[in-house]
Amino acid sequence: MKIAIVRQRYNPFGGAERFVERALGALAGDGAEVTLITRSWDGAPREGFRQITCDPAYSRLLGGRAARDRSFAAAAQAEMTQGGFDITQSHERIAGCMIFRAGDGVHAAWLDHRARILGPLQRATQRWSPYHRYVLGAEKAMFAHPALRAVICNSQMVADEVARYYGVAHDKLQVIYNGVDTEVFHPGLAAEFRKSLRAANGIPDEAPLLLFVGSGFERKGVPQLLRAAARMQRTDARIVIVGADRKLKAMRKLSELLGLSRRVLFTGPLKDVRPWYGAADGFVLPTLYDPCPNAALEALACGLPVVTSTTCGAQEWVRSGDNGWVVDAVDIDGLAQRLDDLAGLAGNAEARTAARAVAEPLTLPAMADRLLTLYRALGR
Structure with a gap:
């Protein structure tokens, strides 16, 4: 099975990155051919997968973060299309992926929650922000794209939000909790x-x-x-x-x-x-x-x-x-x-x-088993 996982950059303190690293290890151990499509990544394990770096130029002055994300999305889409992958899983809001892992939640929901602590001017600034408007557009396009077959939600709250904000069918929503190493983190x-x-x-x-x-x-x-x-x-x-x-x-x-x-x-x-x-x-x-x-x-x-x-x-x-x-x-x-x-x-x-x-039941092997079950079902 050829699997592509898309994550724009590595943050050594980020939960999403740790999830990707764990997933890569589980997939490689199961014999899958795993490709990581990224702009910048230094922390993932080097054995059992290959890395494609997509770092296209963009204008910091004219577009800022929106231009950065748009340029990466276009490059990643091209790699997903040309790579002959059985499964494409994105951790970014990129239309055309087979699986989206909503590890960062629903951006539309985050903006609604954040608005509760903002003043009127700040709320207006948020509403008309080019970056937020880009992300909302990308999020909507991704959830509506016919290629999307599953959304991995790391909590029931996220699954409910995806259904409420974007009308994604419940049979596409897979709640797979983050795993924890219960031998490393323990009461002792x-x-x-x-x-x-x-x-x-x-x-x-x-x-x-x-x-x-x-x-x-x-x-x-x-x-x-x-x-x-x-x-x-x-x-x-x-x-x-x-x-x-x-x-x-x-x-x-x-x-x-x-x-x-x-x-x-x-x-x-x-x-x-x-x-x-x-x-x-x-x-x-x-x-x-x-x-x-x-x-x-x-x-x-x-x-x-x-x-x-x-x-x-x-x-x-x-x-x-x-x-x-x-x-x-x-x-x-x-x-x-x-x-x-x-x-x-x-x-x-x-x-x-x-x-x-x-x-105790939310172990790394339990998370990996659920991921592999999903991949096998979609890869048939």
Whole structure:
């Protein structure tokens, strides 16, 4: 079977890229001939697949991001057409692919959710943005294209949005959750890292520690998290924010203005977050929009109860009061209350067991098996 997977560029901290790397390994191990069509990729495994680099010129001045994405889409379409592939799977919004993996969710839905925190002028700017208009057009064309036979959705939330916004038939929507390595991410990390990492960062062992992991602070809800933290009753709780963002300095400043300097720690981006999963008592991700964050799944695998939002695909794994809570991302008072509740679960063995139980069936082999089943069905 000849399979082409399309992803424009590699981000070492991106969940979609990790999914591609895992999928490539599973496919190559099954004997498939896998081709990665990309503009820039340095992180995928080199054995068992070949790479086609499509990096056509585009005008940064005249078109910016829209011109970049349009030029790559045209080049990728040509490669998909000429390559003689049995299956073409795109992680970008490119019309003509057989499978689209909606790892970034539905752009139209994201814009609607983001508009909730924007002022009138910002909403107008978003509505008429050339980039957003291009993406919406590409998204619509892709979902309407007759070549599209399946959409891989990494949560039920995304599947529902694809059907609601674009009318895609339900029999085309395949919910395949992201996989997690349950041997790498596990509750035993607490015994390995909790005491030493807390001591190194001046965090008392008895203090409830709530962990945030994510890049793209606006979308992931860091401003709301900080404002909610300032309204918590549990002033002994600490919050650690792990992630890369161009607004990192601004968020640190906001933390200072809210009087949170002693309670909130920004680590910046980390390649290995496992020590912080081990040191934490709970995980929080009040995201404005997140189809299915790997970080939430990793946290659950480590036995951390979770507070997340109604616009996060991970919500379907959360059982209120059992292994966490779900709250509206822009409800600051409601989020503050749930942060207090999450801090109250520190040391709760039943909550940690319930969190781990969610992740145990969502393994990498389980994800790979579902992918291979889909590919075989479509490749007949």
